[in-house]
Amino acid sequence: MRTFPILLLTFMWLALTPSKPTRVVFFGDSITQAGVSPGGYITRIGDMLKKQNLANEYELIGAGIGGNKIYDLFLRMEDDVLAKQPTITFVYVGVNDVWHKRTYGTGTDPDKFVKFYDAVIKKLQGAGSKVILCTPAVIGEKTDYSNDQDGDLQQYSKLIRDLAAKHKLPLCDLRKAFLEYNLKNNPNNAEKGILTTDRVHLNDTGNQLVADEMYKLMVAAK
Amino acid sequence: MRTFPILLLTFMWLALTPSKPTRVVFFGDSITQAGVSPGGYITRIGDMLKKQNLANEYELIGAGIGGNKIYDLFLRMEDDVLAKQPTITFVYVGVNDVWHKRTYGTGTDPDKFVKFYDAVIKKLQGAGSKVILCTPAVIGEKTDYSNDQDGDLQQYSKLIRDLAAKHKLPLCDLRKAFLEYNLKNNPNNAEKGILTTDRVHLNDTGNQLVADEMYKLMVAAK
Amino acid sequence: MRTFPILLLTFMWLALTPSKPTRVVFFGDSITQAGVSPGGYITRIGDMLKKQNLANEYELIGAGIGGNKIYDLFLRMEDDVLAKQPTITFVYVGVNDVWHKRTYGTGTDPDKFVKFYDAVIKKLQGAGSKVILCTPAVIGEKTDYSNDQDGDLQQYSKLIRDLAAKHKLPLCDLRKAFLEYNLKNNPNNAEKGILTTDRVHLNDTGNQLVADEMYKLMVAAK
């Protein structure tokens, strides 16, 4: 039969052709901006992929800008995310939506946080990207809920968990992971130095914890 | 010739058919929400049109919701403005963008005020509406710039003036008009009671002043 | 002996003379201001004393003014407390020190909260009053620490607990009592309606809970 060799060649070609890598965009604030630096969480995810011989299967793109709130993600998502045609997008935002209430008086109302976050999810999904939501980890690492903006962080994390449930999206619950880690490793109720350098931004341990949490979901979502 | 009577009838029909009225939407916050009440500024514009025998030529639609900031206008403009296919839209926002910095910690950053305002203008123009911008009048009527949020109101009013200039749009400079009125009529530097009942919301004189300022621009824009 | 009848008369006179009642001042904010109303927590303490036939042994004085922070207590303590020469003073403050951060931008820095609170304690003790400290109960009754100012309330309650320990003073830990009550009786994580009417001010159940907690310490302190 003449068709057999052709089929065989086709199979061989398919096997040899490198498949297009899964493109993953990390969309967030200063924590994500620092994620692409040496030691940053995105760099660490890349290192983990190399160890698993999966480096060719993923393309990791950092899209973090310092000070960003959900409004900023909404405004720049066309250029910074959709234009890159991601397979998977991690949305990692919320710290500044809470923090700016105190520092500038320009935090985000809870109702508008949900509405604009919802719009971001829909646009990402409309462009064909899978979406993974992250809760904001900490502004202060004290474990007795006495960091001054813990109330709001609890509230906005809950809003994100509800959005994940509503849209049936994977949730990277960093706030939960950080609290559990601190309950075990922060016996003196320190406000920084366990997973952060300054109450917000990640030290090496914090970057690795975020990388570990995201890695599992990223591989599962592929 | 047979065409003559037909043309004549056509001309007659055109002359007799009532032209479609100019539809004007007032898009804003609680001040505009109160504008449709008896004595409100929109009601007063309607009264002024009746006196000029122009009531049939305009259809006035209030689209104000208390507490709204530029973000809210952006989120609800499809349903509340574009769906009404306005000929002219007054955008009258800014007080809460400033005020909420103090009362809730959720005011609007100046850069995002401009970006979302810009998006509102473009969507309105894209839908065929003429656009008239208004500056936020007052949070406190003292004339020596000692109302506690005067600095921000000055700044956001300037941002709106710059947007009007950039887009070559008519400007209803209520902040300027209110200050000029108070300089003449508020010798004791009172913080309310001249044009407002409570430092922000309009009394009869304030509603009439806004109506007068908007009326001129509305008729000119037709 | 001539001295015997005189001694006897003296003893009889002492037994018959009503002893001077224990004067208790409740020094605080709007919650305490409402405490003297019908159903208020001070009124309820009075009712409890009557039931125990102890009404003659105590004189209860409300000294609450709405909006008060520790600064205000410091400023008005001479007139409103020391002038009354109290035997026992309950200091019940902290809600506005936290709340005003959000509503007016004029909350109290933690370090200054401690310094002025310390000065209040020392002046009260210097004037011969026993002092009982109370933690601020709630701004929102949700039990998962997601009320937006829970972080600060936790922090300022801890500062008060530390002050009580430092000065070896009885502590009326209303924040702890309210949380325990809500954990049992607020299954839907409501933000108000369990012990408060509006997230802050006490309903009947809340007033009774405060009365119960204070009563125990008041009787013990006599």
Added chain:
Amino acid sequence: MRTFPILLLTFMWLALTPSKPTRVVFFGDSITQAGVSPGGYITRIGDMLKKQNLANEYELIGAGIGGNKIYDLFLRMEDDVLAKQPTITFVYVGVNDVWHKRTYGTGTDPDKFVKFYDAVIKKLQGAGSKVILCTPAVIGEKTDYSNDQDGDLQQYSKLIRDLAAKHKLPLCDLRKAFLEYNLKNNPNNAEKGILTTDRVHLNDTGNQLVADEMYKLMVAAK
């Protein structure tokens, strides 16, 4: 007569003995803390005294601590001012009372600003010091009242002017002086760089302007 030579000696001794210098304390915040550095306003006042051969007649003492509000001055005045037994005290405070509303939510209520300022004045006068009040100069140098906290600075400056009038004290109206200077020398409405480095802290020109304004009042008050 024997008394004549003794009197003569006494007069000679009085004439030759150096009189005790006028001790001037500058009591304030970070602006005053920087005032004792090379180029700082207190250093410059010292230089001006040297040029006038008056260096021996004055002793200048800086008592500025960064971040201080009126509450802080009140708390530390015993140790940092009264203990030095000043002849003249400049009180230069207000910037943080306003600024902290925005940055920490812990600014000072106007009514408490007045009450604690009043207490500071009375304690200084009670200890025998002359008192000179200064208005807070600027948070932003724009001249059209559009610096975001201009409203509050106007208000708190007015409170200080009223306190000076009430207590019949000399007023060093730095806010007025800075605005007048900027109106002449800041044609581009820059927010910094004319008299400040960063909208608040003084550059060389700003330090000299403050030194000039204070020098006049200091010499007059002696």
